[in-house]
Structures are given as C-alpha cells and as structure tokens.
Amino acid sequence: MNKIILENDKIIEENLDSSIKYDIFTNDTFGIASLTLEITNDTDLEINYNFKDKTKLETMIIVNKDVNLRLFEKINGEYAKLRTKYYLKENSNVKTSKFNNIKEIKEYTIINLDEENASIEYNLKTISEKEEVYDILTYHNASNTISNINPNGVNIKDGKLKFNVSSFVPNKIVKCDAGQNNKIINLTNNECIINPNLYIDEYDVTANHSAWIGSFNSDELFYLESRGINKKEATKLLIKGFLTNKLEIEETEKENIKNIIDEYWR
Amino acid sequence: MHTLKIENLTASVENKTILKDFNIEIKSGEIHAIMGPNGTGKSTLSKVIMGSSNYKIEKGKILFDDKELNDLPTDERARLGLFLGYQMPLEIEGVSNSDFLRTAMRSKNEEFKLYDFIKKINSTVDQLNMDRQMIHRGINEGFSGGERKKNEILQMYMLEPNTIILDEIDSGLDVDSLRIVGENVMKYYKENKPAILLITHYQRLLDYIKPDFVHIMKDGHIVKTGDKELVKEIEEYGYDDEKLGTKVVEEN
Numbered sequence: 001m002n003k004i005i006l007e008n009d010k011i012i013e014e015n016l017d018s019s020i021k022y023d024i025f026t027n028d029t030f031g032i033a034s035l036t037l038e039i040t041n042d043t044d045l046e047i048n049y050n051f052k053d054k055t056k057l058e059t060m061i062i063v064n065k066d067v068n069l070r071l072f073e074k075i076n077g078e079y080a081k082l083r084t085k086y087y088l089k090e091n092s093n094v095k096t097s098k099f100n101n102i103k104e105i106k107e108y109t110i111i112n113l114d115e116e117n118a119s120i121e122y123n124l125k126t127i128s129e130k131e132e133v134y135d136i137l138t139y140h141n142a143s144n145t146i147s148n149i150n151p152n153g154v155n156i157k158d159g160k161l162k163f164n165v166s167s168f169v170p171n172k173i174v175k176c177d178a179g180q181n182n183k184i185i186n187l188t189n190n191e192c193i194i195n196p197n198l199y200i201d202e203y204d205v206t207a208n209h210s211a212w213i214g215s216f217n218s219d220e221l222f223y224l225e226s227r228g229i230n231k232k233e234a235t236k237l238l239i240k241g242f243l244t245n246k247l248e249i250e251e252t253e254k255e256n257i258k259n260i261i262d263e264y265w266r
Numbered sequence: 267m268h269t270l271k272i273e274n275l276t277a278s279v280e281n282k283t284i285l286k287d288f289n290i291e292i293k294s295g296e297i298h299a300i301m302g303p304n305g306t307g308k309s310t311l312s313k314v315i316m317g318s319s320n321y322k323i324e325k326g327k328i329l330f331d332d333k334e335l336n337d338l339p340t341d342e343r344a345r346l347g348l349f350l351g352y353q354m355p356l357e358i359e360g361v362s363n364s365d366f367l368r369t370a371m372r373s374k375n376e377e378f379k380l381y382d383f384i385k386k387i388n389s390t391v392d393q394l395n396m397d398r399q400m401i402h403r404g405i406n407e408g409f410s411g412g413e414r415k416k417n418e419i420l421q422m423y424m425l426e427p428n429t430i431i432l433d434e435i436d437s438g439l440d441v442d443s444l445r446i447v448g449e450n451v452m453k454y455y456k457e458n459k460p461a462i463l464l465i466t467h468y469q470r471l472l473d474y475i476k477p478d479f480v481h482i483m484k485d486g487h488i489v490k491t492g493d494k495e496l497v498k499e500i501e502e503y504g505y506d507d508e509k510l511g512t513k514v515v516e517e518n
C-alpha cells in the first residue's frame with residue numbers, strides 16, 4: 001500500500017510505488033507548502049496528516065485517464081487550514097475515505113471533474129469537538145461525470161461543525177449525476193450548519209441532495225436497547241457505525257477508528 | 267419459572283388509545299398465539315411490553331415475576347430475559363451484526379468469551395441456513411424480508427431469552443424458510459422451555475409451533491380465548507363478530 005506521512009507541512013515518511021509521482025515545494029510568496037500527486041496507474045494511497053502545530057497546506061491530486069484511485073486520508077492533531085484540489089481526467093475514478101480527528105480545522109476541497117466519465121465518491125467522517133468548517137465544491141466540467149459527496153460528522157463537547165457543500169453543473173454539460181448526502185449527529189446544544197447547494201444550469205442532469213442535523217433515530221436506539229444494550233453503549237455502537245460505514249478501508253483501520261471512538265466515549 | 271402478566275393495560279400513541287384494558291398471563295413452558303385484524307394493536311402490545319418510548323401507558327401494569335416493568339428501561343427488560351422478534355426488523359447501516367451481538371451478549375453476561383461467541387454464532391447461522399458472510403454485514407443491511415426474520419431468530423438463539431414475543435415472524439418467509447424458522451423456534455422451546463407469545467395471521471406457522479392457547483384480539487384487547495380449534499374458525503369466518511360470538515356490548 002502506498003503511504004505518505006506528513007508532520008505539519010513536511011513529509012516525514014514516504015513509501016510510494018511507480019504509480020504515484022509526487023512533489024512538494026513551498027510557494028515563496030505565500031509561504032504555503034504545496035504537495036502535488038499525480039496518479040498514473042490504478043492504486044491505493046494512504047495520506048496520514050499529523051498537524052502538531054498550526055499548519056497551512058495545499059494538496060493537489062491529479063488522476064490520469066482511465067485510472068482508479070482509492071484514497072484514504074487520516075487527519076490528526078491540533079489545527080490546520082487545508083486546501084485540497086482534485087483534477088480528474090477522462091474515465092478516472094476516485095474513492096476517497098477520510099477520517100478527521102483534529103481539534104480545529106478549516107478545509108477547502110475543490111473537485112474538478114474535468115473530462116468525460118470521471119467520477120468520485122467522497123466520504124468524509126469527522127469527530128468535531130471545537131470548530132470545524134468544510135467547504136466542498138464539486139465542478140462537473142465535462143459530460144457524463146458523477147459525484148457522490150457524503151460529509152458525515154459527530155459534534156461533541158464545544159464543537160461547532162459546518163458543512164458548505166456545493167455542486168456545479170453548467171449549461172451544455174449533460175448526463176451528469178450530482179449527489180450529496182450531508183449528515184451531522186449533534187450531541188451538543190451548539191449550533192451546527194449544513195448549506196447544501198446545487199447550482200445546475202442544465203436540464204439533462206440527475207441531482208439530489210439531503211441534509212440532516214439531529215441526534216440518532218429513536219427506533220434504532222430502541223432496537224439495540226431491546227437486545228439488552230444500555231443507552232450509552234447503544235449510542236456508541238451507532239456512532240461507530242455512522243463513522244465507519246461506506247469507508248473503503250482495511251478492517252484493521254476500521255478497528256482503529258472504533259478504538260478512537262471508545263477513547264472519546266468512555 | 268417466569269410469568270409475564272399484563273393487567274388492564276391501556277396504552278396510547280399520539281393521543282390515540284390503542285390498547286384498551288388488555289389482559290394476559292403467560293408462564294414459562296406455555297405457547298400463546300394472538301390473532302387479530304390489521305391495526306388492532308398487536309405490534310403496539312409487543313412494543314409496549316419492551317418499553318418503547320413511542321407509546322404512553324395510560325393505566326394498568328406489565329408484571330414480570332411480580333416485578334412491575336412499567337417504568338423499567340428497555341435494556342433492563344431485555345436483560346431480565348424478554349425478547350421481541352420484530353414484525354419489521356430495522357436496518358442499521360454500518361453497525362455489524364457481530365459488533366451488535368457481541369455488545370448485547372457482553373451486556374448480559376460479564377463472563378463473555380469471544381471464542382464461545384464465534385463458535386455459537388457460526389453454528390446457529392448454519393442451523394438457520396443463513397450465509398456466514400452476514401455476520402460481518404451491517405444489521406439487516408441489504409437483507410431481504412425473509413433474511414431479516416431469520417436474523418431475529420439468530421438473535422434469539424444468541425441471547426437465550428426466557429420470555430419471547432414473535433411478531434409475525436412468519437410474514438415474508440418462503441415455505442422452506444418458514445419450516446426452518448418454525449422448527450428452530452420449536453427446538454429452542456424444547457431445550458429452554460421459555461414462555462412464547464406468537465403474533466400471527468396464519469395457520470401455517472402454528473403447524474410447526476403448536477400453541478396451548480389461541481387468543482383473538484380486536485379493538486385493543488382480547489375478545490376470545492380458545493385452543494387450536496379457534497384458528498380453524500378464524501380461517502373459515504374471518505373476524506366476524508356474529509360467527510365467532512365475540513360481539514361486545516358497549517358500556518356507557
């Protein structure tokens with residue numbers, strides 16, 4: 001498995017095969033490090049971000065024609081301002097599985113579906129305990145492109161979680177499928193916000209979006225409780241399910257996420 | 267030896283009274299069947315017994331071995347040995363059957379052993395002619411109607427309850443699955459002598475699971491009690507009051 005480990009804006013470990021080319025440099029004008037990855041063959045990649053200090057970082061992911069990328073991103077640490085840009089070429093496919101366990105984050109993600117038949121499934125999971133803002137913008141720049149954007153978060157403690165999710169399909173870009181499924185489980189009295197937007201300028205498009213902010217479904221809790229599981233354990237099971245479901249990652253990685261959840265909900 | 271006793275239970279949902287002065291007593295080793303028209307309150311009864319917060323008890327009591335359950339949390343009722351097999355088992359995405367059952371069994375038994383658990387779940391899955399892969403899938407995630415019902419019976423076997431309510435466990439099952447479910451409920455009954463309350467619309471389940479008592483429920487309470495012969499009357503006449511002799515004189 002291809003793997004990159006970063007500490008703040010430096011790569012501290014890297015194990016990549018020939019399907020991935022990379023480059024990291026710091027833009028002198030803005031002083032922001034920029035990591036560029038070009039994916040040239042079908043592959044799996046794990047990027048492990050550890051933000052020990054306040055960090056600003058930009059990542060660009062270019063996925064070449066006919067290439068399938070399965071990406072797993074793990075974000076840990078204190079505070080980060082991130083900008084991630086995807087560029088998908090013809091007939092490429094990306095499946096992003098992302099688990100964020102960071103105190104504060106502002107993350108700006110731009111997904112460019114630049115050529116025909118490009119598709120992405122983007123699954124974000126986060127435990128929000130302070131302030132987290134996610135802007136996810138998907139541009140359908142070519143016909144027959146598919147996006148499936150699923151930001152999920154559990155908001156706890158002093159958490160304030162915000163998802164701004166926008167999908168764009170301009171006029172004459174046809175037969176696209178733009179989907180969004182936004183969900184926040186808010187276990188606090190703080191305000192959480194979801195702004196789901198579809199900017200669609202074309203009739204020949206399939207688009208749907210949903211947004212839910214609330215707590216867990218009482219029928220689901222009842223089902224678990226009726227098997228002898230107390231409310232606290234039942235809630236924990238539902239959180240684990242919510243934060244691991246749809247992630248295309250190894251079973252051991254799922255177990256790691258579940259262990260992190262156990263730490264929070266002792 | 268356990269007894270589940272429902273006394274003059276009246277319960278409502280969204281200000282609509284569903285159960286009206288409902289009474290029944292079920293002891294370990296007894297099999298009771300409740301039959302009744304759609305919407306009469308059978309599923310409501312089963313969920314009120316398990317303590318669903320959707321329903322409000324207006325009056326009456328749910329007693330288990332003389333302990334009042336009315337205000338007892340659902341999970342504690344389950345740990346006393348009550349089990350409800352749902353008419354429509356929920357799908358819970360992302361929570362695997364195995365995580366779910368392990369947590370449930372650990373809640374019940376502190377001496378939980380993982381090896382024993384795996385052995386038992388595998389053999390029960392085989393016994394119910396289910397696919398072992400399902401253990402690692404989300405609870406009822408993408409399961410067919412029949413598979414969901416079998417999953418309820420699997421959970422029953424794993425949790426070893428002493429008082430079992432099966433709400434239309436037969437609906438959605440094909441003939442072979444119905445036989446498997448029927449035989450397995452009977453096997454469990456012979457081995458553990460639980461109290462069983464079956465809710466069903468059809469005779470065919472009762473060919474496998476032979477009830478000692480058959481009750482007809484209408485309008486929120488039991489209007490007639492008999493034995494297996496009563497099922498034949500229902501099959502013949504439906505729930506016609508005149509023919510069944512269940513016409514109730516309205517009280518003022």
Ligand SMILES: Nc1ncnc2c1ncn2[C@@H]1O[C@H](COP(=O)(O)OP(=O)(O)OP(=O)(O)O)[C@@H](O)[C@H]1O
Nearest residue numbers: 279280284302303304305306307308309310311320
């Ligand atoms: N949560 C609820 N909210 C609103 N109405 C409810 C709720 N639960 C039950 N009811 C109503 O209570 C009545 C009894 O429903 P219940 O499901 O108990 O019937 P049933 O006897 O099990 O019927 P069936 O044979 O069709 O399964 C119905 O009119 C139903 O619509």
Ligand SMILES: [Mg+2]
Nearest residue numbers: 308309310353
């Ligand atoms: Mg029912």
